[in-house]
Amino acid sequence: MDWWFFLEVFIGGLLSGVMYSLVALGFVLIFKASGVFNFAQGAMVLFAALTFVRLLEMGIPMLAAVGVTMIIMVILAIAIERIVLRPLVNQDLIILFMATIGLNYFIEGMAQLVWDSKVHVLDLGIDEYDAFEIGEAFINKFDVYAALIAGGLVLVLSLFFRYTVIGRALRAVADDHQAALSVGIPLRTIWIYVWSTAGLVALVAGAVWGSKLGVQFAISSVALKAIPVLIIGGFTSVPGAILGGLIVGCGEKLAEVYLGGFVGGAIENWFPYMLALLVLMIRPEGIFGEKIIERV
Amino acid sequence: MTRDFVALDTFPKILRDNAAIFKGRPSIREKEYGIWQITTWNNFFDKALLLAEGFYNSGLRRGDKIAIIGDNRPNLYLAIASAQILGAIPVPCYQDSVADEIQYILEHAEAKLAVVENQEQVDKLLEIKEKLPLLKNIFYSDPRGLEKYNEKIVFSLETILKNSKEIDVDLDQEINKTSKDDISIMLYTSGTTGRPKGVLLSYNNIISVTSVACEIEKTNPDDEVVAYLPMAWVGDNIFCVAQSYISGFCINCPESRDTLTLDMREIGPTYYFAPPRVWEGMLTQLMVRMQDASKVKLWVFNFFMKTAKKWGNLILDKEKVPFAARMLYGLGYFLIYGPLKNNLGLTRVRMAYTAGEAMGPDTFLFYRSLGINLKVLYGQTEATVFVSLHRDGDVDPNTVGPAFPGVDIKITDGEVFYKGPGVFKGYYKNEEATKETIDKEGWVKTGDAGVIDSNGHLKIIDRAKDVGKLNSGNMFAPKYIENKLKFCGIIKEAVAFGDNKDFVTCFINIDLEAVASWAERNNVAYSGYIDLAGQSTVYNLIASEIDKVNRDLSQDTELNDSQIKRFLILHKELDADDGELTRTNKVRRGLISERYGMLVDAFYNKENHCFIETEVTFEDGRKGSISADLKIQDMNVYDLKDQVA
Amino acid sequence: MNDQKFVDRSEVMMNIKDINLSFGGLKALSGVSLKINKGEVLAIIGPNGAGKSSMLNVISGIYVPQEGEVEWKGKLRKKIAPHDIARMGIARTFQNIALFKGMSALENILTGRNILMKRNIIMEMLYMGLGRSQEEKHRKKAEEIIDFLEIQSIRKMPVSRLPYGLQKRVELGRALALEPELLLLDEPMAGMNVEEKEDMCRFILDVNEQFGTTIVLIEHDMGVVMDISDRVVVLDYGIKIADGTPDEVRSEQKVIDAYLGAG
C-alpha cells in the first residue's frame, strides 16, 4: 500500500470535504434559527453563483459584483420570509420541509430563466491544476485556497455569532424562540438575517464550486451532497457541519479509490448516504446535534 | 289495503293479525348503537306476548292500570301492547313531569305497575314510592346505572323477556276476550287549569276515527313516521301507534333527544306531525342559517322563494298553472326546494299535520309552497284527536278545515261543540267533569270560541273562557292577539290583558335565538337573556312588530279596540318548570296574571317602568330568583277611519 | 365489556415498592411506595412538579425506576415495550389531548379496538371475510362506548372540530375501547368548565361501577377529585406525604402546607 498516495487522497478528501461543509453551513444556519431544513439551499447556491458570474461577464468589477449579488440574495431572503415562511409559521416541520422543496424548484427555474442554463467559466484567478508537493503526494492548490476561503468564512461567521447583537439573538433563537423575543429582536427580522447570511454562504460556496466545476445547473445538486454531511455532523452545530464535511469528503474519496474498483466505481454518489444512515441508526441526532427529547 | 275492522275491533287482535300479514316487515325501528335496529311485526307480537306473561306474573289483570313513563322507546310501546293483550289499561305520563305530578296521576289511576325508560324515571318513582301503596313493580328499559339498585320492586324488562315463566291463562284467549268497548288507553290531559283529568278512550273510539284518517290519507305499509311526540299525548297514540297498527307502517324512534334532527334527516318520514312552534322554529332557524349565505346564493334563494310563494300552493292544489311557471318552479325545486326539504328531512313527506295552536299563515304557506302538503287539524284528546281537518285542495291557512268525516260540529253562543264516533268514554273517576263536558245528546263542549266560515271551515278564535270584554263592551280575545304577535317570529310568547279594562296591554317573551342573531347582525352587544330583553333597541324592534299587528287589528270591526296600547318585555322566559306554561307549552293565563300582578297594575297605573323579582327553577331543579326593572312602552293605535283614508 | 359487577377492593392489583426515579441527576421520585387495589378509584394529587406525571409513567411502565420494584398482579414487572403496556390491560389518557386528528370520533374509538383485532392484510384489502366481519363486530363494541359516553350526536364528526370537553370524552372512549383493567387518567379535568367537569366525574364513576375498572387519576387541584376517589395519594417534591381516604388526607397538616406552599 502506497502511503503517500493514501495521504494524497486523504488530504484531497479533506479539502473537498471543506467545500461540502461550506454548503452544509448554509443549512445549519437556517435550521438553527428557524428549525427549517432548507432543501432550497442548493438552488440558492446556483442562483448566487449564476448571478455573480453573469454580473462579472457584464464587466462589473469583482467586488461590486459581490455586493450586488449580496443585495439580491438579501432581497430573495426577505421575499422568502414574507411569502413562504410567514404563512407557514408553526406548521409541521415536514410541511416546511416540503415547502422548501417547492422553493428549490422555483429558484432553480427562476435562476435559469432570469440568467440562462449554459455553463459559465468563473475565474477567481487561481490555477486549478497547479499543486503543492508534499513528499510524493500532490495537493491541489485550488483545493487549498478553497479550503482557506471556507475556513475564513467559518471564522467570520463564528465571530459574527459571538460578538454581534444579531448573532447572539440568532443563537438565542436556536435555543428558544421566546428567549429570542426577549432579546428584543422580532423573530421575522431574525429570519431575514439568517436567510441573508445563508445567501452569503451560498454565494461563497457557489463561487468556489463554480470556479471548480464551472457555473451550471449541476451545482444545485451539491445540496444533495450536503445532506449526509448534516446528518453526520448534526443539523444544529457549525463545527459539526465542518467535521461532517471532512468525514464525508475523505470518506467518499477513500471509498471511491479503495472500494470503488471492486463494485464498478462511481460510488461517491451514495456512499455518504450509507455513512449517514449508519450514524442515524447509532445516534439519530448526529454526532454534534442536540438530543431531541419527546415529552409524554 | 282495506281490512275488516269489525272483526279486528281491538289493538291486540289487529296486532295478532299484523304479525301474520306483515310478517317480516318492520313495525318499529330504533336507532341504537349507530344503526336502525328493526323489530318486525311478528317479533314485536312475540315479544309482546312474552312481556304480557311477565306482567301477568307480577299480577297485572284485566282492568288494572299500568303507568308508562319515558321517551319514545320500542320497549315502552311494547309494554302498551302487552298490557292491552291482558286487557289492562296503559296510562302514559309525560316523561319530564316532576315527581309530584307523576304521583298524582299514579295515585288517581291506581296504577299497579310502572314501565319506565331509565334510571332518571326510576329514581323519580322510588322517591314517591311510599305514597303509592298500590304500585307493585317498576320495570325499566335501559339498565344504565341501575345494576347496583337492590330495590325489591325494580326489575329490568330484559329479564322478563329472557326468562318468562308459564302462566295459567292462554294469551290467545285473552286477546279474543278484548272487545271494542274496552278502554284502550287512558290519557291525562295536562289541562290549562286544575288537576289533570284521565280521558278514557275505547278501542272503538280510536279504531273508528283512525281508520277513517288512514282512508283519507291513503296511508300504507311503506310509510315512515318518526316517534318524537310525548307518549302521554293523544297525538302520539293516534299518529304513530294507532295508524301504524291499522296501515302497518313503521314507527321510528330517534337515538336520543339531541340527535332528533339528524335522525329525522336519515329516516325522511313520509308522515310528519309537528305543533306549530316546531314548524316555526324550523323556519326561523332556516332563515337564520341563510342569513350567512353568500350574496349570490341568497339572491337565488330569495328569487325562487318568491316563485314558490307565487305558484307553489297552486301547483300543490293541482290548479291550472302556466307552463313557464311550472318550468320555473321545477328549476327552483331542483336548486332550492328539493335541497331545503332534504336538509329538513322532509323530502319524502306525503302528509304533514299541525295542530294544537294557531299557526302563522306565512309560515304555513311557506311550507306548502315548498310542496309539503301541510294541513291543519283541530282536535282534542276527548275527541280522539280529530274534530276538523283540512282536505287536499281545500286548505285555508286561517281555518282548521271542515268537520272530520262522521263528526258534527255546532256553535252555541260562540263556543264550539262536536259529536262523533271519537267521543271519549268519560273522565276516569270524575263523573261531574264528564257531565259538564258531554251533554245528554252527546255534544262535547270544547271550551273554544270559534265560527264556521262561508265555505264550511271551522275557525278557532280563542279559549271560550278567556274571551272577555273590554270596558268599551267590545270582545277581547287574548289568544287571538297573542298568536298574531307570535307569528312575527321574534316573539316567543305573549300574554295579553284587557278583560274588564279600558285597553289592551301585553307581556312579551322575545325569541332568544332569532333576536340574538338579529343583535349580531346589527352588532348589538348583550350579556344574556335579561340584558338583551332590556335593551331599548330590542324594545323598538318589538314595538315595530306590535305596530304591524295594531294596523292589522284596526281593520277588523270587532277587534279594532283590541289594539295593544302598552307592552313590556319580560325579564325571564315563561317556563313549564315554573308552572307558567303547561307541559304542552300553553300559557297558564291565570297563574301568570297573579304572579306578575304588579306588572299588570303598573300597566294600568300609567307607570312607565316597574321593578320585579321572581323565583325561577334552573335546569338542574335548583331554585333561585332573578330581578329586573322593566320598562313599559306605549304604542299608538289606529282608528278604522284613517285606514280608509 | 367485562361486566364484573362486584369487585373485591382488598385485592392488590399493583404494588410499587419504594422506588427512586431520576433523570440525569435530578430526582423525580424518591422512596415512593404505593399499592393500587383492584376496583378502586385512586387519585394522585400534588402541586406542579410534584412528580405526578412521573408516577403515572412508572405505573404505566414507560419509565423504569432506577431503584425499587413494581409488582403487577403479584408478579415482578420487567421493562416492557410501550405497545405491550396496553396488552397488559393498562390504558391511559393524556394531559393535553392526544387524539388522532385525522379521524372521526368513531374511528378514534375503533382504533382503540385495533389491539383486539386480528391483522389479515388480504382480507382487509378485499374487505371480505374476517376483514369485514371484525370491523362490524368491533363497531358494535365501539358504539356501546359511544352510547355509554353519550356522544352519539358527534359520532362521525372529525375530532379536530369538537369542543375541548367532548375531545376529552372521546379520548376516554378510546381508552375504554381497550377494555382495560387499569385506567390511568392524566389530569382528566384540566381546563374544563364546571359542567364538563361534572360530566367527566360522572363518567369516571360510571366506568368504575359498571365495568369494575380500576382507575388511577392524577389531578393538580384537590377540589373535584376528593368527591370521586376512594383513596387519595399526595405527592410533593417526589415524596409521598399522604395516603388515605379523602377526609383523612384533607385534614393532613403536611398536605395543607404543601398546597399553601405551592400556592
Next chain:
Amino acid sequence: MFYREAGQFKTSYKKDQSILPIFQDRIAMVAMLIFCFIVIPLFANDYWLASILVPFLALSLAALGLNVLTGYAGQISLGTAAFMAVGAFAAFNLQVRVPEIPFLIAFLWGGFCAAGVGILFGLPSLRIKGFYLAVATLAAQFFIEWLFTHFDWFTNYSTSGVITAPPMTLLGMAIDNPLSKYFLVLSIVVICAFFVRNLARSEIGRAWMAVRDMDIAAEAIGINLMKTKLLAFGVSSFLCGLAGALWAYVVLGTVEPQAFDIARSFEILFMIVIGGLGSVSGAFLGAGFMILLPILLNNVGSLITGGTISTETIAHIEYMVFGAFIIFFLIVEPNGLARLWQTGKEKLRLWPFPY
C-alpha cells in the same frame, strides 16, 4: 344540491360501513367507471391514450403508493422512483430468466421485490422521523440508481445499459396498441385503488393514521409502531414497484435506470402534495395536475408568443410553476385538491345552507 339523503337510513353496520354509503355517490362512481371504461376508449385518439392517459394512470399508481406511506402513515419518502425501478427491473429480469412466465406474474414479482427493498430502507424509520427519514430514502434513491447502472447483470448485459420490455400477451391477445395498453393499466390501477381504499378504512388503515397523527398515543393503545410502519413501507413500495413495471413495460418500452432518477421521486411527491395527502382520489387528481399542467403551459406559451418560445424556457417556467404550486398548496390547502373536492362535496350536501 344533488344530494337527497333523507330516507337513506342504515339498518346494519354492513350498509353503514359500505365504501360509498350515500346513494348519489354510488351513482357518481358508476358513471365515472363507465366513462373510463367505455366513453374514453370510444372517443380518445391514440395520442391521448398513449402519451397522456396511460402515463397518467401509471404515475397515479405510483402516487397512490407514495400516498399510502406519506399520506396515510405519515412517513415521508424521496425514494419513490427507486422503488419503481426495482419493480421494473425485477419484472424484466424474471421474464428474461424465465421466459414462459406471464407478464402479470412478472409485474407481481416486481411489486414484491420492491416491497422487500422498501421494507429494508424503511427500517431506519423506527429510529428516525421526518426529513431524517427522507434522507434514508434518498440513500435508497442514489444507491439503487447506481446499482442498476453499474451492474450489467440487471440489464441482462445489454450494451446500451437499457432494458427492453418483452412483448405482453394476455389470454392470447397481444397488448401492443394504445387502447389495449390503456385497458390493462386502467384495470390494474382501479383494482389497486379499490384495495388501498379498503385498507385505509380497515384496522390497518387506522393503525397507519394513528401513527401519523400521534405516535405516542398510538403506542399507548397497543399499536406496534415498527410493524405498522414497515407494513406501510411494504404496501407502498409494492404499489410503486407495480407502477414502475407498468412505466417500463407499457409506457416506455425501453428503459434506462435514469428514467427513475430523483426528479421522478420529487414529481411523485408533488403529485400527492398537490393532489392531497391521505386520500385515494388525491393521487389521481395530483397525477392529472402534474401531467396536464406542462401541456397547458406549452400551449399557453406558444399561444402567447406565437410558437417562438423555446422549449427550454418553458421547462424553466414549468419548474417555477410547480414550485409555486407546491408552496401555494402547502399554505392554502395542505390537504390538496382532494380536500377542495371534499369541501365542495360538503357544500353540495349542505346546499343551499352555508353551513
